[in-house]
Amino acid sequence: MDVNLTLVVVAGALVGCGAYLLLERSLTRVLVGLVLLSNGVNVAILATSGRAGEAPFYGSADVDDMSDPLPQAMVLTAIVITLGTIAFLLAMAHRNWQLAGHDDVQDDTEDARIRRLAVDDATSDSYDMTADRDDEDDYREDG
Amino acid sequence: MMTSLVPLPVLLPLLGSGAALMLFRFPRAQRLVSVVVLALVVLVSATLLVVVDREGTQVVWLGGWTEIGVALVADRLAVLMLLVSSIVTLAVMLYSLGQGISDSNRSAPVSIYHPTFLTLVAGVSNAFLAGDLFNLFVSFEILLFASYVLLTLGGTAGRIRAGTIYVVVNALSSMLFLITIAAVYAAVGTLNLAQIAVRLDDLPDSTSLMLHLLLLVTFAIKAAVFPLSLWLPDSYPTAPAPVTAVFAGLLTKVGVYAIIRTETLLFPGGRLSELLMVVALLSMLIGILGAIAQSDMKRLLSFTLVSHIGYMIFGIGLSSQAGMAGAIFYVAHHITIQTALFLVVGLIERQAGSTSLLRLGGLARLFPVLGVLFFVAGMNLAGIPPLSGFLGKVGLLEAGIADGGALAWTLVVGGTVTSLLTLYAVAKTWALAFWRSPQEAHAMAEELAAADASHGPAAPDAPAVGRRGQVRLDTTSYDAGLVRQAGAIVDSDRPDRDLHQRLEDDGMPTRLPALMTWTTAVLVAISVAITVVAGPLYAFTERAAGDVIDRSTYVTAVAEAAE
Numbered sequence: 001m002d003v004n005l006t007l008v009v010v011a012g013a014l015v016g017c018g019a020y021l022l023l024e025r026s027l028t029r030v031l032v033g034l035v036l037l038s039n040g041v042n043v044a045i046l047a048t049s050g051r052a053g054e055a056p057f058y059g060s061a062d063v064d065d066m067s068d069p070l071p072q073a074m075v076l077t078a079i080v081i082t083l084g085t086i087a088f089l090l091a092m093a094h095r096n097w098q099l100a101g102h103d104d105v106q107d108d109t110e111d112a113r114i115r116r117l118a119v120d121d122a123t124s125d126s127y128d129m130t131a132d133r134d135d136e137d138d139y140r141e142d143g
Numbered sequence: 144m145m146t147s148l149v150p151l152p153v154l155l156p157l158l159g160s161g162a163a164l165m166l167f168r169f170p171r172a173q174r175l176v177s178v179v180v181l182a183l184v185v186l187v188s189a190t191l192l193v194v195v196d197r198e199g200t201q202v203v204w205l206g207g208w209t210e211i212g213v214a215l216v217a218d219r220l221a222v223l224m225l226l227v228s229s230i231v232t233l234a235v236m237l238y239s240l241g242q243g244i245s246d247s248n249r250s251a252p253v254s255i256y257h258p259t260f261l262t263l264v265a266g267v268s269n270a271f272l273a274g275d276l277f278n279l280f281v282s283f284e285i286l287l288f289a290s291y292v293l294l295t296l297g298g299t300a301g302r303i304r305a306g307t308i309y310v311v312v313n314a315l316s317s318m319l320f321l322i323t324i325a326a327v328y329a330a331v332g333t334l335n336l337a338q339i340a341v342r343l344d345d346l347p348d349s350t351s352l353m354l355h356l357l358l359l360v361t362f363a364i365k366a367a368v369f370p371l372s373l374w375l376p377d378s379y380p381t382a383p384a385p386v387t388a389v390f391a392g393l394l395t396k397v398g399v400y401a402i403i404r405t406e407t408l409l410f411p412g413g414r415l416s417e418l419l420m421v422v423a424l425l426s427m428l429i430g431i432l433g434a435i436a437q438s439d440m441k442r443l444l445s446f447t448l449v450s451h452i453g454y455m456i457f458g459i460g461l462s463s464q465a466g467m468a469g470a471i472f473y474v475a476h477h478i479t480i481q482t483a484l485f486l487v488v489g490l491i492e493r494q495a496g497s498t499s500l501l502r503l504g505g506l507a508r509l510f511p512v513l514g515v516l517f518f519v520a521g522m523n524l525a526g527i528p529p530l531s532g533f534l535g536k537v538g539l540l541e542a543g544i545a546d547g548g549a550l551a552w553t554l555v556v557g558g559t560v561t562s563l564l565t566l567y568a569v570a571k572t573w574a575l576a577f578w579r580s581p582q583e584a585h586a587m588a589e590e591l592a593a594a595d596a597s598h599g600p601a602a603p604d605a606p607a608v609g610r611r612g613q614v615r616l617d618t619t620s621y622d623a624g625l626v627r628q629a630g631a632i633v634d635s636d637r638p639d640r641d642l643h644q645r646l647e648d649d650g651m652p653t654r655l656p657a658l659m660t661w662t663t664a665v666l667v668a669i670s671v672a673i674t675v676v677a678g679p680l681y682a683f684t685e686r687a688a689g690d691v692i693d694r695s696t697y698v699t700a701v702a703e704a705a706e
Contacts, residue, residue: 034314038321070334
């Protein structure tokens with residue numbers, strides 16, 4: 001199978017930039033990253049179809065000269081799906097901005113809470129809740 | 144003739160989804176469509192189960208495009224998953240009708256809920272039947288898109304926050320899946336699973352190892368296997384109860400199903416079984432330790448979900464027929480039990496107004512029925528004999544002992560420890576939410592709040608906000624907004640009006656909503672009934688495991704249907 005080196009390099013560059021942007025905190029940049037990444041992946045799928053050839057229409061050319069239609073069909077499907085994802089993410093970024101005034105990917109508040117407990121150096125609530133009440137009082141008097 | 148049944152579990156919900164979308168002005172008709180369609184899917188799946196068990200794997204090449212088109216394959220494993228998932232989705236649909244998700248409630252608009260739910264079911268069915276890697280990708284996308292909408296239903300701040308992470312993680316894993324598909328196509332020139340299985344053997348070992356790893360990573364994100372599971376406990380608990388229940392029950396199992404196919408059909412021989420066993424151990428232990436640390440019931444259950452995915456990966460990693468049979472049985476058991484538990488917690492949230500263990504108390508006396516349902520389901524999750532969870536775990540542990548390797552023994556021990564820790568987590572929930580009195584809960588919550596105020600690092604807004612919005616506590620810097628948010632959460636746990644006060648003030652609604660309670664009860668009863676039919680069911684899962692381990696069954700069935 002022949003592989004088009006240009007396509008591979010383009011795919012690599014797009015995927016690399018996309019992955020970098022995905023690590024950003026702003027949802028809009030994540031979104032741009034996703035666009036780049038998906039285009040990179042689509043180019044990679046095209047690269048797997050081998051060398052370029054005639055349009056794969058029945059009877060229009062010799063079968064051996066045609067390019068492989070299957071990856072093209074897959075890329076088409078992938079483009080449609082990515083379009084949907086991007087539209088949904090755009091709506092979410094907008095909603096996030098409406099609600100919070102920014103579009104940052106936010107931390108989970110429960111995680112933040114556990115982190116805060118760690119900063120306090122406090123024991124988790126579960127110990128206090130499960131320990132026997134009387135025992136606990138004794139400990140306090142002793143200590 | 145019977146092959147015409149195979150596409151129905153996908154087509155019926157899709158058509159139903161379209162009908163429900165058109166009927167958005169008529170909520171009653173919509174509900175009728177949803178229930179009838181889901182009931183039909185249960186019937187079709189049950190028929191398929193009988194047919195496939197008697198006559199062998201059923202294959203349909205869609206549109207008659209043999210060899211180059213898309214195949215739907217219903218083997219024993221697929222039809223079992225179909226039947227269990229359709230029963231669970233029907234139950235969840237009835238429950239959500241009882242919950243009145245159709246009320247003019249802003250956070251749950253009905254006109255979207257029904258069509259989206261049916262689309263989700265179609266996607267799940269398609270994933271189980273897909274005989275083609277790209278079709279599998281498309282079915283993942285169908286169910287993911289439905290789940291995006293269900294997760295962010297109503298667009299409240301919490302759901303958007305959880306949804307953002309969920310969508311980005313899943314979009315990324317979809318991209319990874321596409322890259323894998325491109326690589327597989329470049330390597331073998333086909334995407335039909337049966338054809339790939341035959342052609343992969345000719346590949347150089349390094350190439351096939353790379354494809355194997357790519358596929359496993361992709362599916363492990365969906366299945367929430369430990370290092371790739373961190374998105375799950377964050378996303379699931381914010382959705383409405385029936386949505387969380389169906390997500391937790393089904394969506395991760397689709398990933399597990401895909402891992403089973405990868406390990407048996409595409410790359411048999413267990414080349415990566417040691418890796419699988421290690422991540423299974425980590426999933427089990429770290430998942431359950433996370434569960435113990437939680438003080439919210441929904442989050443606690445999400446962590447036990449991650450933990451128990453580890454059992455299934457353990458069974459797959461053994462790559463023996465006994466291990467696979469145990470894993471398949473465990474998947475069937477876990478779908479029902481995890482969904483049932485989330486439905487019980489949904490009922491608690493509706494009745495008591497909270498799922499925080501800091502606020503709940505005395506539920507056993509207030510709602511004895513809920514107490515029984517939670518107790519049975521919780522004990523089943525922990526694997527108390529003779530419930531089905533016990534049988535599944537015993538099957539897996541026996542398979543591990545039969546394997547006899549050092550790693551397998553470590554996993555047997557790890558699995559037992561996880562089981563005990565699950566029991567501890569369930570017992571803790573029981574003791575706090577059900578057993579102690581509401582007054583006790585009230586007193587303790589006040590005490591905790593007082594303690595928090597006295598020995599905490601002062602009020603959350605006290606530390607000076609430094610450059611770039613950082614707060615410095617001890618030796619580490621934190622984002623100022625984050626610390627404030629965390630403070631707000633602690634505040635929300637303070638007993639301004641907990642169960643005790645609500646009881647004193649205006650009394651609680653002690654009547655449980657009938658439809659919700661009944662469907663939950665039926666689902667719990669089914670999970671118990673799995674114990675009763677465990678003999679035939681285990682025999683069936685062993686036959687299914689035999690089919691997937693000896694992959695020629697699948698490959699020849701697909702090839703024969705092409706003739």
